[in-house]
Amino acid sequence: MDAVPGDDERLRRWRLVLGADGAGSTGHALTGRDEAVDGALSALYGGGRKPEGRGGAERSGGLGASAPAVVRWLGDIRTYFPASVVQVMQRDAMDRLGLSSLLLEPEMLEAVEPDVHLVGTLLSLSRAMPETTKETARAVVRKVVEDLERRLATRTRATLTGALDRSVRAGRPRHRDIDWDRTVRANLRNYVPLPGREGAGTVIPERLVGYGRTDRSVKKDVILCVDQSGSMAASVVHAAVFGAVLASMRTLATRLVVFDTAVADLTDQLDDPVDVLFGTRLGGGTDINRALAYCQSRISRPADTVVVLISDLREGGIRDEMAERAAAMTASGVRFVTLLALSDEGAPSYDREHAAALAAIGAPAFACTPDLFPEVMAAAVEGRPLPVPDTAR
Template sequence: METVPPDEERLRRWRMVLGADSAESTGVALTGRDAAMDGALTDLYDAGRKRAGRGRTERSAGLGASAPSVARWLGDIRTYFPRSVVQVMQRDAIDRLGLSALLTEPEMLEALEPDVHLVGTLLSLDKAMPETTRETARVVVRKVVEDLERRLAARTRAALTGALDRSARTSRPRHRDIDWDRTIRANLGNALPLPGDGAGRTIVPERLVGYSRAGRSVKKDVILCVDQSGSMAASVVHAAVFGAVLASLRTLATRLVVFDTAVVDLTDRLDDPVDVLFGTQLGGGTDINRALAYCQSRITRPADTVVVLISDLHEGGIRDEMLGRAAAMTGSGVQFVTLLSLSDEGTPSYDGEHAAALGALGSPAFACTPDLFPEVMAAALEKRPLPVPDTGR
C-alpha cells in the first residue's frame, strides 16, 4: 500500500475543508471519492459558484430545481458520509436551498434519511401535502418515532415506576403487602443474638415497609403542556413519544396539551404518537397563558399533579396572568416543571426574564435532553429537587 507523504495528506485535508476556492492555493487536484465528496459539499454549501476540477463551469444553484437532481444528490451523500452527517446536510439543504416544496413528493421522501428535524419539517408541511404523499410521510414519521421509543421507552418506564413505587410505600402495610427485603434492611439495627452459643441473630421488625393498596391505582396526574410554535419542532416530536410512554403506565394519568395561540388537547391520541404528531400544527404565535389556564382547569388533585411546560417562553399572551397561573398552581401543591426545550440541541433562544420569574416561583427553567427527561420526571413525581444540568452559565 502506497504511503502518502504527511505534507500532501495535510494539503489534501485542507483542500477538502476549504472547498473549491482553495484548489489553486493548495495545489491539490481531487480525484475519485474525494472529488465526489467535494462535489456533494459544493452543491450544498457553495451554491452558485463555479465548480472546480470537473472541466466545466456548471452552476450548482440548480440543485433544488427538480426532484430527480436532489434525489441523486441525496444518494451521493448517503454513499460518502455517515448517517449523522447526512442528517445535518439534509437539514441544511432544506434551509439553504428551499427544498421544502419537494418534500411533498413521495419519491423525495423515500430518498431521505429520517430524523427528528425532518419530522418537524414534514409536520409543518402537512396541510400542503397531497394525499398521495401523506401516507409516505406517515411512514417516515413512524420510523423516527419507533427509533426514539426503542431508545427511550424502557429507561423511562423503569425510572418512573421506581419513583411511583417509592411514593406509594407505607409503614403500616397489610401482611400480604409487606416488602420483606426492604423491611429487613430497615430493621438491621434491631438484630438480637439468638439464645445459646450466640452464633446467629434474629431481626425484630419494629418498622414494616410495604405498599399501600392505593399503590395499585392511579397515583399521580401528569400534564404535558407543549409549545408547538415553529422553533419547538424537535421538542414536540420528543414530547409525543414521552407522552405515549407515560400514558402506558397504569399508575399515571397522563394528559397531553399542545398550543400556539389556540389550545388542543391530544390526550385521546396518546396510544399512537404518530397520530399525536399529525394532530399538531407547527408554527404560529404563542399564548402560554391560555394554555396554562386550560391545564389549570383540568387539575383535580394538586398535591398529586405534575405539570410540565415545554416552551421557549416567548409569550404572546398576557405575561402577568401567565406567571400568576404558574404561581397559583405551585402554591396549591402542583409540581410545576419548566423545560425550555426537550431535544438534543442544547439551550435554545428563550425569554430570560420569564425564565427568571418562573425560577423565583420554584420552577427553574432549563433545556432538557431526552436522555435526562426520565430523571427529571422521577424527581418531580417524588417531589425531589430537579436534576438541573450544569450549563456553565
C-alpha cells in the same frame, strides 16, 4: 496512536475543505471518488458544480429546484458521508437553498435520511402536503418515532416505576397499608423509655411508611403542556414520544396538551405518537396563559399531579397572568416543572424574565435532554429536588 497524515493527504483534505477556490492554492487535483465528494459539497456550499449522478459532472452552481437532481444528490451524500453528517447537510440544504417545498414530493421523502429535524420540517408542511405524499411522510415520521421509542422507552418506564413505588411508600398510608417493620425502623430515633419499666419503651411514629400497593390503579396524574411554535419542533417530537410512553403506564394518568394561540388536547391519540405529531400545528403565536388555564381546569388531585410545561416562555398572551397561574398551581400542591426545551440541540433561546419569575415560585426553568427526562420526571413524582443541569444554575 493515529498516524500523522503526510503532505499529500493534508493537501487533499484542504482542497476538499476549500472547494474549487482551493484548487490553485493547494495545487492538488481531485480525481475519482474525491472529485465526486467535492461535487456533492460544492452543490450545497458553493464551488460552481452540482452532481448529475456519482460522476461529479461539471454544471452551473447549486441544486436548483429539480426534485430528480436533488434526489440524486441525496443519494450521493448518503454514499460518501456517515448518517450524522448527512443529516447536517440535509438541514443546511433546507436552510440555504430553500428546498423544504420539495419534501412535498414522495420521491424526495424516500431519499432523505430521517431525523428529528426532518420530522419538524414535515410537520410544518403537513397541511400543504398532497394526499399522494402523506403516507410516505407518515412512514418517515414513524421510523424516527420508533427509533426514539427503542432508545428511551425501557429506561423511562423502569425509572418512573421505581419512583412511583417510592412516592406511595413515603406518603400517608391507610392503617391496613402501613408497613410496620419499615415504620419502626424509620422512627427509631423517636424511641421513648417507659417509666417504671426497665428495658421497655415505645417508638413514636412521626412518619408512617406504607406498602407500595401494586393494585392501586393510578398513583400520579401527569400533564404535558407543549408549546408548538416553530422554534419548539424538536421538543414537540420528543414530547409526543414520551407522552406515549407515559400513557402506556397504568399507574400514571397522562394528558398531552399542545398550544400556540389556541389549545388542543391530544390525549385520546397518545396510543400512537405519529397521530399525535400529525395532530400538531407547528408555527404561529404563543399563548401560554391560555394553555395553563386549560391544564388547571383538568386538575382534580393537586397533590398527586405533575404539570410539565415545555416552552421557550416567549409569551404572546397575558404575561403577568401566566406566572400567577403557575404560582397558584404550585401553591395548591401541584409539582410544576418548566423545560425550556426537550431536545439535544444545546442551549435554547428563551425569555429570561419569565424563567426567573418561575424559579422564584420554586419551578426552575431549564433545558432538558431526552436522556435526562426520565430522571426529571422521577424526581417530580417523588417530590425531591429536580436534577437541574449545571449549565442552568
